[in-house]
Amino acid sequence: MVWATLQPFVEWLGSSEFGQWLGQSTNRIAGLFVMHLIGLTLLLGGTLVIGLRLLDIGLRSQPVSGLARDIAPWRMAGLILSVISGALIFTGGAVSYFEGPWFRWKMTLLAIALIFNFTAFRTVAYADEGRFHPWLRRTMGGLTLLLWFSVGVAGRAIGFF
Amino acid sequence: MITVVEWCKALEDTRIGEIVRESAFPYVEGAHVLGLALSVGTVVWFDLRLLGATMRTRPVEEVFRNLKGWMIAGFSLMFLSGALLFTAHAAKAYANNYFRAKIALIVLAGVNTAVYHVTIDRRRSEWSDAAVPPVGARAAGLVSLVLWFSVIAAGRIFAYDL
Numbered sequence: 001m002v003w004a005t006l007q008p009f010v011e012w013l014g015s016s017e018f019g020q021w022l023g024q025s026t027n028r029i030a031g032l033f034v035m036h037l038i039g040l041t042l043l044l045g046g047t048l049v050i051g052l053r054l055l056d057i058g059l060r061s062q063p064v065s066g067l068a069r070d071i072a073p074w075r076m077a078g079l080i081l082s083v084i085s086g087a088l089i090f091t092g093g094a095v096s097y098f099e100g101p102w103f104r105w106k107m108t109l110l111a112i113a114l115i116f117n118f119t120a121f122r123t124v125a126y127a128d129e130g131r132f133h134p135w136l137r138r139t140m141g142g143l144t145l146l147l148w149f150s151v152g153v154a155g156r157a158i159g160f161f
Numbered sequence: 162m163i164t165v166v167e168w169c170k171a172l173e174d175t176r177i178g179e180i181v182r183e184s185a186f187p188y189v190e191g192a193h194v195l196g197l198a199l200s201v202g203t204v205v206w207f208d209l210r211l212l213g214a215t216m217r218t219r220p221v222e223e224v225f226r227n228l229k230g231w232m233i234a235g236f237s238l239m240f241l242s243g244a245l246l247f248t249a250h251a252a253k254a255y256a257n258n259y260f261r262a263k264i265a266l267i268v269l270a271g272v273n274t275a276v277y278h279v280t281i282d283r284r285r286s287e288w289s290d291a292a293v294p295p296v297g298a299r300a301a302g303l304v305s306l307v308l309w310f311s312v313i314a315a316g317r318i319f320a321y322d323l
Contacts, residue, residue: 030317030318030321034317034318037197037317038310038313040198042205045201046206047198048199049228052231061227062216062227067216070215070219071206071216149195152198156191156195
């Protein structure tokens with residue numbers, strides 16, 4: 001399995017000087033969590049806006065592809081901020097995070113959400129009006145919301161369960 | 162006269178406080194954290210529009226109309242879930258400086274919104290179509306972004322301190 005293959009790298013990362021330094025300070029980790037939540041707000045907020053539009057539930061006066069292009073840079077900024085802060089939080093407690101089932105769920109869901117985002121979602125959201133059937137568009141909206149919010153749910157579960 | 166601390170303790174002793182503290186906490190907090198997407202996560206798009214940083218071809222009027230209901234729903238969810246979380250550890254929260262800062266920042270964000278609506282927003286029809294709104298509107302958008310991100314920061318650190 002891919003997890004077993006990664007184990008030696010995770011152990012090296014967790015015991016590295018940088019990993020130890022990060023994990024030592026509550027303030028550093030708290031600061032990283034703040035960045036992670038601001039990233040989440042931009043990423044999931046943007047996901048919500050485009051997801052609702054694809055579903056024809058919200059922002060209906062704005063054309064889909066125009067809206068998708070308008071929100072893309074800020075949503076991407078949210079993704080980058082989340083990934084960088086998340087990677088650093090992980091580095092500060094690598095071995096224990098890596099063992100957790102919810103962490104593994106989160107990473108699996110994140111991988112699926114990213115692949116989906118840069119293939120099917122992008123194709124449909126950026127297409128000209130009428131290029132795809134309305135139900136395909138709505139399905140993409142529903143899947144986008146489901147995938148990205150399940151990443152969030154799994155992430156919150158890491159801290160609690 | 163009961164003191165605020167006594168009132169907080171009484172709140173913790175209610176059935177709701179007990180349920181949240183002993184079983185519902187992870188779910189209510191999960192809703193509060195993911196609710197960021199619906200509350201601040203929708204407000205940021207309006208703030209960015211006021212700054213001329215997104216949806217520049219769409220009138221400010223239209224962006225506001227499209228987001229308004231979602232913003233209200235988002236903040237209702239945050240207020241409700243936040244109030245429930247408060248009942249679980251009211252006395253500790255009340256005594257915490259980060260919690261106090263968070264409440265103060267929320268009040269400031271509300272004042273900023275109110276000032277915007279009674280001043281520059283009154284003349285919105287004059288600048289609604291502008292790609293980059295006038296300086297007063299941009300200032301309101303920037304202040305809102307900074308305040309809401311500060312609310313998130315204070316809330317996250319407060320949870321750490323609890």
